[in-house]
Amino acid sequence: MSVESQLWFEEILEISNGHTFKIKINDVIERFDSPFQRIEIYDTKPFGKMLVIDGVIMCTEWDEHSYHEMIAHVPMFTHPRPENVLVIGGGDGGTIREALRHPEARRVDICEIDGDVVRLCKKHLPSMSSSFEDPRVTLYTEDGARFMKDRPGTYDVILVDSSDPIGPAAVLFSEEFYIDMKNALKDDGLIATQCESFFYHGDIIERITGYAKKHFAVPGYYYTVVPTYPSGIIGYCFASKKYHPLKDFSPERVDAIRGRLKYYNADLHRAAFALPSFIRDRIKL
Numbered sequence: 001m002s003v004e005s006q007l008w009f010e011e012i013l014e015i016s017n018g019h020t021f022k023i024k025i026n027d028v029i030e031r032f033d034s035p036f037q038r039i040e041i042y043d044t045k046p047f048g049k050m051l052v053i054d055g056v057i058m059c060t061e062w063d064e065h066s067y068h069e070m071i072a073h074v075p076m077f078t079h080p081r082p083e084n085v086l087v088i089g090g091g092d093g094g095t096i097r098e099a100l101r102h103p104e105a106r107r108v109d110i111c112e113i114d115g116d117v118v119r120l121c122k123k124h125l126p127s128m129s130s131s132f133e134d135p136r137v138t139l140y141t142e143d144g145a146r147f148m149k150d151r152p153g154t155y156d157v158i159l160v161d162s163s164d165p166i167g168p169a170a171v172l173f174s175e176e177f178y179i180d181m182k183n184a185l186k187d188d189g190l191i192a193t194q195c196e197s198f199f200y201h202g203d204i205i206e207r208i209t210g211y212a213k214k215h216f217a218v219p220g221y222y223y224t225v226v227p228t229y230p231s232g233i234i235g236y237c238f239a240s241k242k243y244h245p246l247k248d249f250s251p252e253r254v255d256a257i258r259g260r261l262k263y264y265n266a267d268l269h270r271a272a273f274a275l276p277s278f279i280r281d282r283i284k285l
């Protein structure tokens with residue numbers, strides 16, 4: 001079969017600076033224009049089902065675990081008692097799935113602006129979205145930035161599982177949002193936020209870690225490997241009022257859930273904060 005007669009999804013990103021990423025697909029399962037964005041779900045040949053928003057790959061069944069495990073477990077194993085957790089974005093359910101693995105988590109609120117993302121992921125991506133059925137979860141379908149302003153001193157951990165800083169997610173990359181997160185945390189709370197690739201987004205990472213340095217006692221940046229994201233990696237901004245991600249990390253708690261994780265382990269938790277010189281020297285944490 002020639003390449004031309006096959007179906008392909010092609011991710012064309014401005015930031016990729018002249019190259020694209022193409023994935024062979026079996027079928028387009030959903031294509032839906034919500035009031036906020038275009039939501040697509042594909043059945044791909046190599047990576048199982050794949051969620052795409054406004055042309056950008058959000059996750060595939062094949063490699064979503066490394067992204068979702070690292071956004072959740074690094075902060076959740078740093079905080080000694082992560083009982084009240086808030087996820088902003090994350091409508092596919094992968095991040096709440098990981099937060100719920102922690103026996104300490106008594107309440108997991110998720111605020112996703114686009115209810116259609118949740119609806120379509122519930123229909124087609126149950127390995128992530130079945131976590132919405134857990135009784136500890138409350139779903140709010142509203143603007144995350146506004147949601148947080150009304151809840152001062154409420155959360156131990158906030159996880160921001162956003163798309164890129166364009167469209168509805170742009171506000172989640174503003175200084176005001178970092179100040180609001182600080183206010184929505186308890187006195188010893190901490191956050192982790194999706195913060196792009198150091199190969200393509202040094203400017204965003206420098207700006208966001210700048211907010212973390214300015215407003216939190218313990219700023220940090222760590223990363224993971226996700227083959228279907230641009231450059232194959234993605235990082236997270238870590239910011240904490242009290243606990244340090246390496247000095248206060250509790251590796252003994254990892255044993256309780258280790259058998260259910262594919263990517264995260266205690267060694268990777270520590271290693272994820274070791275950065276290449278070009279970004280370490282730029283963000284100076």
Ligand code: SPD
Pocket residue numbers: 056057058059090091092093094095161162163164194229230
């Ligand atoms: N460049 C794409 C970054 C997307 C990060 N969030 C994806 C949502 C997965 N739950």
